[in-house]
Each structure stands twice: as structure tokens, then as C-alpha cells.
Amino acid sequence: MSIRLLTPDVVSKIAAGEVVERPASIVKELMENSLDAGATQVTIESQGGGINLIRVADNGSGIPASDLELAFRRHATSKISNSADLEKISTLGFRGEALPSIAAVADIEVITQSTGGITGSYLQLRNSTVVKRERRSRPRGTTITVHQLFRHFPARLKFLKSLTTENSHVANLVSQYALSYPEVKFKLYIDGRQAINTPGNGKLRDVVAEVYGLETAQQMLAVDGAREIPSITGLVSPASLCRSSRGYLSFFVNRRWVRNSTLFRAAEDAYQRLIMTGKHPIVVLDVSLPPQEIDINVHPTKTDVKFRSSQIVYATVAKSIRNRLVSAPLPRVEPIAPQAPPPAMLWTRQGDEAPQPPTFRPEPINMPILRVVGQLASSYILAEDPTGLFLIDQHAAHERILFEKILAQRSQQNVEIQGLLEPINIDLSPKQDEVLKTRGELLNGFGFNIEPFGGRTYLLRAVPAMMKSGDLAEAVRTLLDSIAIDEEPLRREEKIAQSLACHSAVKAGDSLTGEEMRELIRQLEQAAQPKTCPHGRPTMIHLSAQQLEKEFGRIR
Amino acid sequence: MKLSCLQENLKNALSIVSRAVATRSTLPITQNVLIATDGSRLKLAATNLEIAISCWIGAKVEKEGAITVPARLLTDYTSLLPNEKIDINLTKNTLHLKCARSETSINGLDAADFPPIPEVTDGINTKIEREALRDGINQVSFAAATEESRPVLTGVQLEFDGDKLILAAADGFRLAVHYTSVLTPVSAKTAIIVPAKALVELSRFLSDQDESVEIIVNQQKSQALFRLKNVEMVSQLIQGVFPNYSQLIPQKYATRAVVDLTQFLQAIKMASIFARDGSGIVRMEMTPGPEMTAGKMNISARAEEIGENIGEVDALIDGEPAKIAFNAKYVSDVLGVIKQKQVALETTTSSSPGVIRPIGVSNYVHVVMPMFVQW
Numbered sequence: 020m021s022i023r024l025l026t027p028d029v030v031s032k033i034a035a036g037e038v039v040e041r042p043a044s045i046v047k048e049l050m051e052n053s054l055d056a057g058a059t060q061v062t063i064e065s066q067g068g069g070i071n072l073i074r075v076a077d078n079g080s081g082i083p084a085s086d087l088e089l090a091f092r093r094h095a096t097s098k099i100s101n102s103a104d105l106e107k108i109s110t111l112g113f114r115g116e117a118l119p120s121i122a123a124v125a126d127i128e129v130i131t132q133s134t135g136g137i138t139g140s141y142l143q144l145r146n147s148t149v150v151k152r153e154r155r156s157r158p159r160g161t162t163i164t165v166h167q168l169f170r171h172f173p174a175r176l177k178f179l180k181s182l183t184t185e186n187s188h189v190a191n192l193v194s195q196y197a198l199s200y201p202e203v204k205f206k207l208y209i210d211g212r213q214a215i216n217t218p219g220n221g222k223l224r225d226v227v228a229e230v231y232g233l234e235t236a237q238q239m240l241a242v243d244g245a246r247e248i249p250s251i252t253g254l255v256s257p258a259s260l261c262r263s264s265r266g267y268l269s270f271f272v273n274r275r276w277v278r279n280s281t282l283f284r285a286a287e288d289a290y291q292r293l294i295m296t297g298k299h300p301i302v303v304l305d306v307s308l309p310p311q312e313i314d315i316n317v318h319p320t321k322t323d324v325k326f327r328s329s330q331i332v333y334a335t336v337a338k339s340i341r342n343r344l345v346s347a348p349l350p351r352v353e354p355i356a357p358q359a360p361p362p363a364m365l366w367t368r369q370g371d372e373a374p375q376p377p378t379f380r381p382e383p384i385n386m387p388i389l390r391v392v393g394q395l396a397s398s399y400i401l402a403e404d405p406t407g408l409f410l411i412d413q414h415a416a417h418e419r420i421l422f423e424k425i426l427a428q429r430s431q432q433n434v435e436i437q438g439l440l441e442p443i444n445i446d447l448s449p450k451q452d453e454v455l456k457t458r459g460e461l462l463n464g465f466g467f468n469i470e471p472f473g474g475r476t477y478l479l480r481a482v483p484a485m486m487k488s489g490d491l492a493e494a495v496r497t498l499l500d501s502i503a504i505d506e507e508p509l510r511r512e513e514k515i516a517q518s519l520a521c522h523s524a525v526k527a528g529d530s531l532t533g534e535e536m537r538e539l540i541r542q543l544e545q546a547a548q549p550k551t552c553p554h555g556r557p558t559m560i561h562l563s564a565q566q567l568e569k570e571f572g573r574i575r
Numbered sequence: 576m577k578l579s580c581l582q583e584n585l586k587n588a589l590s591i592v593s594r595a596v597a598t599r600s601t602l603p604i605t606q607n608v609l610i611a612t613d614g615s616r617l618k619l620a621a622t623n624l625e626i627a628i629s630c631w632i633g634a635k636v637e638k639e640g641a642i643t644v645p646a647r648l649l650t651d652y653t654s655l656l657p658n659e660k661i662d663i664n665l666t667k668n669t670l671h672l673k674c675a676r677s678e679t680s681i682n683g684l685d686a687a688d689f690p691p692i693p694e695v696t697d698g699i700n701t702k703i704e705r706e707a708l709r710d711g712i713n714q715v716s717f718a719a720a721t722e723e724s725r726p727v728l729t730g731v732q733l734e735f736d737g738d739k740l741i742l743a744a745a746d747g748f749r750l751a752v753h754y755t756s757v758l759t760p761v762s763a764k765t766a767i768i769v770p771a772k773a774l775v776e777l778s779r780f781l782s783d784q785d786e787s788v789e790i791i792v793n794q795q796k797s798q799a800l801f802r803l804k805n806v807e808m809v810s811q812l813i814q815g816v817f818p819n820y821s822q823l824i825p826q827k828y829a830t831r832a833v834v835d836l837t838q839f840l841q842a843i844k845m846a847s848i849f850a851r852d853g854s855g856i857v858r859m860e861m862t863p864g865p866e867m868t869a870g871k872m873n874i875s876a877r878a879e880e881i882g883e884n885i886g887e888v889d890a891l892i893d894g895e896p897a898k899i900a901f902n903a904k905y906v907s908d909v910l911g912v913i914k915q916k917q918v919a920l921e922t923t924t925s926s927s928p929g930v931i932r933p934i935g936v937s938n939y940v941h942v943v944m945p946m947f948v949q950w
Contacts, residue, residue: 435854437902438926438944440748441818466947484854484902484946487748490724 031093031123031147038120038320041179042069042168043188045125047320048117049163050196053077054203055098055110058160059219062206065189068182069168076162081133084140088152091127091144093119107310111275111321122147124175125168131161146171183457187503190214190449191266194230195276198269198303201226207449214449223254227303231267232446232475235260235301242304244339249308249332251339255286256301258293258344264500266450267301272313272324274305279323282306285333289340306336388544391536398527400536407563413531413539415552417524418517420542421485422553425516429465435484436466442478445492449475451499458502458511465515467495486523494522517553576610576640576665580617582656582674584632588619589650591630591780591806596646597623602690604643608650609689610663610670611641620692621646626773627692627809628780640665641686648681693809695800699735699765699792702758705785711742711753712778714912714939719771720746727815730768733790735761743820744771749905750820750942758787767792767799768817773810777801824942825928828921830897832861832872832890833934836918839874840910842886846876847903849884856946857903859920863892872920876903899925900948906931909941925950 025033039045046063053061056079066072082090089095096115099108121127122144132139143151169176179185186209197205197217204219217226228236238260244251256267270282282304290300314325326332389402389409400411428434447455452475455462459469466483482491498518502511525531531539543549543558552558568574589608597605600623609620617634620627642665652672653661662673670681712731720728725747734741738760742753781788781803789802792812801808846857857876864870870892877883899922910918915933922929922945931941 433949435856436947437748437854438928438947440745440750440823440928440942440944443747481947484856488722488724491747 031119034093034116034120034123038116039124039168040320041188042073042185043192044320045069045073045121045165045168046075046189047192047196048112048121049073049075049165050193051111052117052163053079053161054196054200055112056080056161058203060204060206062208063189063193064208065186066210068179068185069189070176070179070182070185071167073165073168074162076160078158078160081136081139081159081161082129082131083133084131084136084138084154087129087131087140087142088149091118091122091142091147091149095119108315109273109310114316119147121165124172125170126166128164128166129161130155130157132157132159134159183453184504186210187450187453190453192276194449195269197226198223198230199271199274199276199305209453214452223303227254231301231448234446239301239303240343242339242343244335247335247339249306249312249335251304251306251336253302253304255304255340255343258290258300261290261294261298261300262500263298263497265299266500267299269303271305272315273307273310275315275321275324277322277324279326281326281329281333282336285336286340289337289344293344302340304336304340306332308332389540391533391540394531394536397530400531400540402540405564407561407565407567410560410562411540411543412527412552412556412558413529413536414524414527415556415558416543416549417539418520418552418554419546419549419558420539421520421523422516423546423548424485425465425483425519426512429512429516434464434466436468436481437484437487438468438481439479439491442470442480443492444472445469445477445479445495447475447477447496447499450503451475451496454499454503461502461511461515462495462498465519469495483519483523486519489522494518497522513553520553576612576642576663577638578612578617578634578636579660579662580632580634582653582658582661585617585619585661586650586653586656588617588630588632589646589653592619592621592628593646593650594776594779595621595623595626595628595808600624604684604688605690606646607643607684607689608646609641609643609686611686612636612639620689622690622692624690625770625811626776627690628776629692629807631805642668642670642683643686643689644670644681644683652679652681693793693798695791695793695798695809698794698796699761699763700759700789701735701761702787702789703740703755704758704787705781707755708788709778709781711740711755712774714753715742715744715751716771716774716778717744717908717912718746718749718751718941719744726813727768727817729772730770730813730817731774732766732768732817734764734766736764737761743817745818745820745823748902748944749909750823750940751909752820752824752940752942754938757790765792765796766817767796768813768815769799769810770813773808777808777810780806823928824940825921825923825930827923828894828930829923830861830892830894831919831921832870832892833917833919834872834888834890836910836913836916838888839872839918840907842874842888843903843907843910845886846874846884847907848876849878849882850876850903851878854946855903856900856948857906858898858900858948858950861890861892861897861920861922863894863896897922897925898950899929900946901929901943902946905943909943913939 050061053075056077058077058079060078062076064074094115096113098110098113127144129142130139138154139157141153141155142149190207193205193207193215197215201223202219202221205215205217207215217229224236227239238257239254240257242251242253242255268283268286270277270279286302294300312327315321317323317325387404389404392401392403395401398413400413402409402411468481470478470480472478479491479495486494498515501514501518550558592608600606605623611618613631615636616631618629618631620629656674659675664671668683668685670683672679715731719731723729728746731742731744738756740755740757744751785803791800797812799810799812843857847855850856857874860873862870869889872888872890873885875885909931913933915935917934919932919934920929925945926947928942928944933939
């Protein structure tokens with residue numbers, strides 16, 4: 020095949036593919052335009068996972084009628100004018116690619132009224148060509164509506180995840196920008212339901228309260244490194260407050276939301292040894308430094324940046340967080356719970372006729388009959404059989420037992436549920452809220468009874484009987500985080516069972532009585548897969564009699 | 576310091592204060608017991624910084640002084656001495672004990688380094704009969720939470736109002752409320768949350784020689800003092816808001832079963848053997864008898880692969896037939912602290928809270944959340 024230049028149509032579609040990866044990308048580009056236009060109110064609407072419709076309306080400066088068509092041409096922008104400007108970019112966008120890229124993959128309608136304009140203008144594009152143009156009135160600002168995303172790209176459509184996932188991406192994205200711009204009022208409607216509504220009063224703590232819940236917001240510590248270079252400002256969680264996913268680390272560089280490994284590392288290192296491994300802090304930090312010091316032109320989506328002196332950035336961020344954590348007192352805040360209504364009188368069991376979920380039954384692995392010798396470091400059970408010594412990780416072993424029990428109860432529709440005397444309030448993040456709305460039934464099947472209580476607050480009324488202790492609200496949040504990712508339904512069930520087992524199992528550090536240890540070993544012997552925990556780690560290590568004799572020089 | 580006292584008195588006092596000795600502590604001196612002369616008495620005190628217990632015994636004091644010595648060592652040693660007079664003498668920081676034919680010296684730490692035991696004076700001041708307090712503590716403290724995820728629930732709320740006192744404890748799944756009265760009315764309505772552990776310790780050393788217990792709460796409501804004849808306990812109080820439990824007590828019932836407590840407890844214990852494997856579920860079925868005759872209550876449990884048990888007790892049933900399931904432990908816990916011969920179990924639906932009350936007195940209510948099972 021001979022080499023030839025691609026037609027402009029193909030070029031634009033390739034470029035569009037880099038910018039518009041999924042519906043959330045469109046929301047991002049449009050929201051950034053709104054913010055660059057100085058909007059103080061941005062309303063986002065998403066329908067059908069953003070595929071049917073995305074609408075972003077703002078009260079920014081608008082587009083002059085004369086420039087409107089030009090805005091949809093590739094590399095047309097009002098944000099920079101010459102290459103020197105590239106060195107000191109202060110706007111979120113600058114490449115002039117967003118609108119044409121979106122127009123290449125979807126149908127667009129725009130209504131805009133610019134400052135000083137006489138009337139507003141309306142433009143409709145289909146397949147990147149203008150099909151309608153007229154005057155329409157609108158208060159100052161711009162509304163862009165994107166319809167039928169990827170209609171002409173069945174391949175890309177096929178690669179989109181479920182509606183829930185796309186919705187949660189949109190919700191997460193809007194949350195991040197709301198955290199970055201506390202002075203802007205963000206509203207997000209997903210399929211007509213209000214998911215986010217920030218006050219726009221310039222107070223970061225209020226936005227955190229909206230996104231992560233009031234309880235969390237009250238505990239967050241303010242980092243004020245305004246005098247540092249780069250300057251670091253924002254809120255970080257005290258060491259006592261942590262989450263089990265990295266999704267709660269939000270970084271902004273000159274208020275642009277980025278996912279940058281240097282920053283992630285700096286934050287996690289600052290918390291090192293203060294929080295458990297596998298747990299992650301909640302961080303909302305803005306790093307601000309002169310535009311010359313960063314390169315945001317790494318990728319068309321601009322989600323990463325390069326720092327000219329990343330060592331200094333790393334050190335400053337880590338130090339600011341660490342200093343704040345060290346100076347923080349160790350509070351034990353007991354928030355006053357709002358008065359809850361008395362418990363409901365009726366509890367209905369869902370889906371007795373639901374189909375039996377297929378269960379995967381691996382070949383049973385035999386476990387030797389063991390005699391308990393004792394406990395080591397309050398974490399391991401020592402046990403022996405004629406072949407030698409076994410070290411058993413008590414948490415992993417108990418996790419395995421509970422994991423199998425949960426799945427067995429579930430498959431027999433015989434879940435043991437304990438009612439709560441007083442319902443527990445749970446505040447969810449928009450992302451968790453989405454997951455609960457779409458997959459709540461699944462939690463129901465495992466014995467949770469969760470009722471909406473207005474907004475993103477829920478009441479927990481009953482829990483699986485085995486997980487009675489510990490922070491139940493936190494357990495539910497962890498659970499929702501663990502099933503947020505798209506997976507086959509069967510895999511999701513296992514994830515839930517895993518999370519429940521992990522919460523309910525004895526922890527390393529719990530001292531056990533001889534009776535408890537014997538019972539644990541007895542139940543482990545009956546497990547189908549006694550030798551690994553549900554996460555795949557081993558539950559036991561064997562030290563053979565022969566090895567011991569060798570070590571002691573009894574045999575050679 | 577120079578004094579003499581009786582071995583029996585010293586042994587008893589040590590066994591009382593040693594309940595407050597820290598077991599594992601970053602402050603080593605809290606593993607010591609303070610020994611100090613106090614007028615013509617000898618004072619012993621220990622604290623783990625959450626509670627502090629002081630105890631006084633009679634002694635013949637010749638020279639005043641104070642010292643702290645390892646509590647465990649002194650307790651173990653004293654308990655082996657014969658019941659005779661002990662001569663105690665302090666030189667520098669070494670305590671010399673002489674009793675019958677044995678002599679010992681124990682190295683101590685300066686009493687000035689011992690954490691000061693808080694003075695609790697102002698605030699609420701009242702008195703309560705020993706038996707009344709002991710019953711109250713026994714009937715509620717077991718329902719308090721044992722783990723710390725909600726600190727207020729690890730305590731027992733004491734609500735003083737005039738001459739009334741209400742003790743309440745809850746752990747998220749059950750609630751125990753005991754109503755009693757105090758001997759001297761309080762001036763203002765006050766509620767405090769005392770760690771359940773501290774109250775259990777207190778009830779342990781309420782002895783026959785104490786007729787009443789004086790309770791003093793400081794103005795900030797951060798500490799409470801329980802004063803007996805020769806013993807004082809100061810406890811830190813838990814700060815926070817106790818759940819408004821009155822709304823959690825159902826006001827009406829659909830079914831009420833009155834049963835013999837001993838038979839009921841026996842049946843629960845039998846069933847719980849079969850409930851061990853799972854979450855301890857026991858099921859209760861209440862059936863009214865035909866036309867004014869006694870009904871019955873079936874108590875059953877079953878374990879996959881092991882077997883099942885069904886027990887039956889006679890019951891006076893008022894209302895509809897009913898079914899409800901509970902965690903066996905929650906039921907046996909409450910039956911274990913009721914002294915009356917009969918109890919009533921009141922239920923509304925199989926998913927709403929069950930209420931257990933003793934028959935013949937109206938000073939106790941226990942609410943238990945059921946387990947939701949398939950019938």
C-alpha cells in the first residue's frame with residue numbers, strides 16, 4: 020500500500036479519539052470552557068450515562084456571535100495567541116481542540132450570549148457541519164448540548180462501560196472540579212436526579228461536606244502553605260480518617276485537576292506509617308506555581324502535568340502534609356447524630372423467586388488435622404500435626420471461613436440478618452451514591468437493609484449478622500467502593516463477600532483463647548479452600564519436621 | 576513513714592485497688608500502688624488514668640510519709656503473709672515490711688511522681704442505696720458495647736432527675752433500661768455517661784459494710800466520684816450524646832407471652848448449642864391456647880449438617896400467634912440478670928424490636944432487635 024496523506028475527515032476523527040474517550044471527557048472539556056469563561060455557576064446534566072445527552076450551562080462570558088462558527092474549527096481558540104503564550108498558560112484549555120473534537124463524534128447544539136452582545140446566537144452541528152444557525156435569546160453565558168455521542172462510532176460505543184460506570188465517572192469528575200473551584204456553584208443532574216449541588220461560597224470545607232459528607236468535612240485539617248514555593252493549600256484528612264481506595268486523593272495544579280504520580284507519591288509518603296497499609300488518606304490539595312514551571316501539554320486530555328523541578332514539588336507537598344498531621348491534635352470527635360425516625364415496622368425480604376446465582380465450586384483441598392499449640396504475636400496460630408509445624412494467619416484464615424459461609428448462605432437464600440436497634444446514618448460520596456442506586460439490590464441480598472434518607476444520606480437498618488461489630492457505616496462505604504468497578508455479576512458478589520469477610524474476621528493483634536483458636540482451626544478444616552484467603556494470600560505456612568531437625572543439626 | 580497494720584486489712588485493700596492498676600502502660604508508675612499515711616489511717620491508691628481507686632485501712636501511724644511500689648509484687652507478697660501485724664518502715668525509696676518471721680524490702684518510686692487522683696467536689700451530689708446501685712449496674716452494664724467504634728455506647732448513662740435515677744446502656748442491637756431512686760434528690764437534672772467497665776468494677780467491691788454510696792459529679796461533667804465507707808473510685812466520664820433511647824422502646828405489642836424464667840432460660844441454652852455454628856439464631860413461636868387456657872412457646876434452633884432442637888415452655892399468651900428470632904446470647908444475657916420468677920416477651924412483628932420485662936416489678940425494660948430469618 021502506498022503512503023498517502025489522510026483526508027481531513029479522518030484526521031479529525033483520530034484527534035477526536037484522543038480528546039473524547041468517554042462521556043466524562045466531554046463534560047470535562049465543556050466544564051473547563053465554562054470555568055475559563057469566568058462562570059460562577061455551572062450546571063451539568065447527563066442522561067443515559069452521558070451517551071444520550073450531556074448539557075453544560077454556565078453564566079460565563081459567552082462566545083461573540085461572529086466567532087461562534089470559528090469555535091468549531093480545529094485549533095481555533097481565544098485562550099492563547101502565540102507560542103510564547105504556551106510557556107505561561109493560565110487557562111484550563113488552550114489547544115483549540117475540544118469543540119471540534121466533540122463535534123466530530125456527536126451532534127451539538129449551542130446557545131450563547133456574550134458580554135455586550137445584542138442577542139444570543141444558536142448553532143446546531145451534525146457531523147461537524149452547521150445545519151442550523153439563528154438568533155435566540157439567553158441570559159449571558161453559554162449552553163452546550165451534546166446528543167447521541169458516538170452514534171457513528173459503534174466500535175467506541177461498544178467499549179464504553181455500563182451506564183453506572185459512566186455516570187460515576189461524570190459524578191467523580193464534577194466532584195473534582197467542584198473541589199478545585201469552591202467559589203463556583205456546581206450542579207449536576209444525572210438522569211434528572213440532583214447528584215451534586217455545591218454552595219459556591221468559596222469555602223472548600225463546604226464543598227468537601229457536599230462531596231464526602233459532613234462528618235468527613237468536619238474532621239479535615241486545613242493545609243496552608245501559601246508562603247511555600249510552590250504554594251500548597253487545601254484540606255487533608257487526619258490520620259484517623261482513611262479510605263480503602265486511592266479515589267479520595269484529589270490534586271490540582273494551578274487549579275487544574277491532575278493525576279500526577281509525583282503528587283500521589285508525596286501524599287501517600289506523608290501518611291506513611293500513620294495509617295494502615297492498604298488504606299489511603301483523603302486529600303484535596305491545590306499546588307500552585309508559576310506557569311513556566313509546568314508543562315501541561317503532556318497529553319491532549321491534560322490530566323497529567325510535568326514539573327520542571329519535580330523533586331521540589333514532591334518535597335514541599337510531603338512536608339506540608341506531614342507538618343500538618345504532626346501538629347494536629349488527636350481528636351476523638353463524636354458528631355451529634357440527627358434525630359432519626361423510629362424504626363420501620365415492616366421488613367420485606369426481597370426476591371425469593373430470584374434465580375439461583377451460579378456458584379463456582381472448586382475441587383476441595385484437604386487440610387491436615389491440626390492440634391493448636393499457641394498464638395504468636397497475637398496474629399498467628401501455631402499448630403502441629405505429625406509432619407511438622409503450621410503457622411496460620413488468624414485474620415486470613417477467618418476471612419476464608421467467613422467468605423465461604425457468606426457465599427453459601429447467599430446461594431441458599433438463607434442470609435442471617437441482624438436488625439439494628441437504632442438506624443445508622445451513612446453519608447455517601449456522589450460516586451458511592453451512584454453505585455448504591457444501581458447495585459443496592461445486590462447489597463440487599465447479602466443482608467443489608469439501607470433506606471434513602473434524603474440527598475446522599477442513607478439509613479442502615481439491618482446488617483449481615485456476622486459483621487455486627489466495628490464501624491458499620493465505614494464498612495458500607497468500603498463495600499460500595501469495592502463494587503464500583505465494572506465486573507461480571509458473579510465477580511461482584513465475590514467482592515462483596517470478600518469485603519464482608521474482611522470486615523468481620525478477627526484482626527491481627529486480637530488475642531484468642533485456646534478454645535477460640537481450636538474452633539477457628541476446626542472451621543478452617545471444613546473450608547473448601549483452606550489454604551488461601553479470599554484475596555489469594557496464603558492462610559498457613561508449613562515448617563516440616565524434617566526442616567526443623569535439619570536446622571537443629573539432628574540430621575544432615 | 577513508719578506504721579503498723581494488720582495483714583488481712585492490707586490484703587483486702589490491695590485486692591480492691593489493684594483493679595485499677597494499669598496492666599500495660601506507657602507510664603510505668605501507673606503499675607505501682609500508692610501507699611501513704613492519712614491521719615491515723617493508711618491510704619492505698621491505684622490508677623490507670625481512666626479510673627482511680629483509693630482505699631483506707633486502720634493503722635498505727637508513728638511517722639508520716641508516702642511511696643509507690645509495684646502493685647503486683649506487693650499484692651502477691653502480702654497475700655502469702657500470715658494474718659498478723661505488719662510493721663512498715665520507709666527509708667529513702669525502699670519500703671521495709673516485717674511480719675512474723677519474714678522481712679522484705681521493696682524498691683519504690685517517689686510518691687510525688689504518682690499521677691494526682693482528681694478531686695471531685697462541686698457539681699451534683701447525691702446518695703444511693705448500695706443494693707439499688709448494684710442491681711442497676713448488673714441489669715444494664717452487659718448491654719453496653721465492648722468495642723470503641725461509638726465511644727458513648729461503651730458507657731452506661733446515668734440520668735438523675737429529682738430523686739429518680741435511670742440507668743441505660745445500649746450497643747446498637749439491644750438496650751437495657753433500669754429505673755431506680757436515690758436517697759437525696761439532686762438539685763438539677765443531669766445525665767452522665769460512665770464507662771461500663773468502671774461501673775462493673777464498682778459493683779464488684781460494693782461490700783456489705785456499705786449501706787449507701789455517695790455519687791459526686793464535677794461541674795464540667797468530666798469526672799464522677801463514687802464514695803463508699805472506706806473506698807473511693809473516681810472515673811473519667813465519656814463525653815458525647817447518648818442516643819435518645821426512649822423512642823426505641825416500643826409502646827405497644829401485638830403478642831405478649833408470660834413464661835417461667837428458669838424454663839425459658841433452660842430452653843434457650845439448649846437451643847443455643849445448636850445455634851453455635853451460625854450467628855446464634857434461636858427461633859421462638861408463640862401460640863395462644865384455645866379458649867382461656869395456657870398457650871405455649873416453642874424455642875428452636877437448627878444447624879445445617881448437625882441437627883436441630885425444639886424446646887417447649889408453657890406460656891400465657893395475650894394476642895396473636897407470633898414468630899420471632901433472636902441471637903441466643905442476647906436473650907440469655909438478659910434472662911441471667913432478672914431475679915423475678917416470670918418474664919414477659921412482647922413482640923409486634925418478626926422484624927421489629929422485642930421487649931423483655933420482669934413480671935411483678937416495673938423497674939426494668941430490655942429491648943432486643945430480632946434477627947431476620949426465613950420461616
